[in-house]
Amino acid sequence: MLAELNNSENLYQYRYLLVNNLIALNPFHPLSKERLFAHYGENKAFGEKKLTQVLRTDLDYDPSVCPTLVRLAEPDQFLERPILDIISKQTAVECFWSKRYISAYIVTELKPSLLAKKLVDIGNHIAKTLRQKHYYPFFEPFRMQFLHELGSNQDNALLNAQFSEFENIYYPSVQGGKFIRYTVDDESEVPISWSYDYCQRLKNLRMIRTLVNAWGNNRKKFDDQKNVPLSNEIIVEAEYYVDQAYQLGLTDAADILFWGLNGLRYHKAFTLNPNVLEHIPKAIKAPGTLSRRIIEAKINIEIKPNNIQ
Incomplete structure (x- = not known):
């Protein structure tokens, strides 16, 4: 992932790691909430922070369990290998967990606060489309892979359209935690909802x-x-x-x-x-x-x- 996240397509964007705090790692793990705060937790009264909570509407009653957006690199800043190696090792360990800690890499021009709000808005919009109360697939790598592999190009175009402000999004797969770039056929027409067959599979x-x-x-x-x-x-x-x-x-x-x-x-x-x-x-x-x-x-x-x- 080092070369991918530092390539010319991604280098001039913010690069983020999204983690799911419904899972708690050992406090001494280098990616735990405690260690991330020690390494990235700037004490800023104003301005953008390196750690930003994503206040999911189903979890915002307790921000401590809401996902965290970690700003790994700013535009035109090269990412270092050590942190990516640690992330890859963790995705390999948890690839068959029922819930996983590492959710995604997101590459975008959006600043942290705007991206955090955008993620919630996307989830709420998808939920409305599916007539469900909450729906945040990008916090669940298995669901992302499921949607990606079992949907038609049109089905995937609906989700991809929600990611229009992202340069790229990568989710860890069940194949050893290897990251997969979420891409679809750019020529696919965006439907107003997912197909009936696809929704049946989701059940x-x-x-x-x-x-x-x-x-x-x-x-x-x-x-x-x-x-x-x-x-x-x-x-x-x-x-x-x-x-x-x-x-x-x-x-x-x-x-x-x-x-x-x-x-x-x-x-x-x-x-x-x-x-x-x-x-x-x-x-x-x-x-x-x-x-x-x-x-x-x-x-x-x-x-x-x-x-x-």
Whole structure:
């Protein structure tokens, strides 16, 4: 990210780090709230500060848990490698956490106070579009990646239009915390709302995130997965298996998670296995029993890593 954030496109803009204070790091961690304040917390009565709270309307009753905007570099100021290396190490550690501390890098001409207000305005505007009370995807890296990968160009154009005052925004991915630049087809027409299919997918986001995180945290326990990198399409694949589970009639979260984990590991060798499928109606009648039924049946499932979906 050093070369990216110091390139000619970004160098003449402010470069910020956005962190989520709903997660608390060890006070001695170099990126903790305490250490950031010690390093960046200027005591200014007036003027722009290096640390700025983003007063989300769902959290502004307690500013201490609101996100912090860290001004890493001013226009025409080169960023130093040490802080970026620390950030990258942290995103790698937390990439499968249910909530993550490092939210995004934002590159913009906006000064801190204006950017903080803009982020809240964007979230409130998206919430109004979706007819929800609150919606701030840029504080949740998984949601950003979900939106980016599962939306059409038009669906993504709606969010991208909200970022018109940003030169760039980068979010950490589930692939080892590697930062991804949020970009879409510039020629896409901006719709007035997200598509119906896209909104339906969003309803399953929590289940999909749970499946991705469970797979990411546990897959290395299997010999056949130890040397296999996490798929670049893991969110798309997880969405496929979660949707498949619902289509089969499964409603219990544990059953859906069990179906998804085995789908990600065995693919069609599991999802099309007649001995597996005969237990689905039984699990529908008795939710939460699918894993026990499959395990007790001692079904032999042949691993076919190339047999995707």
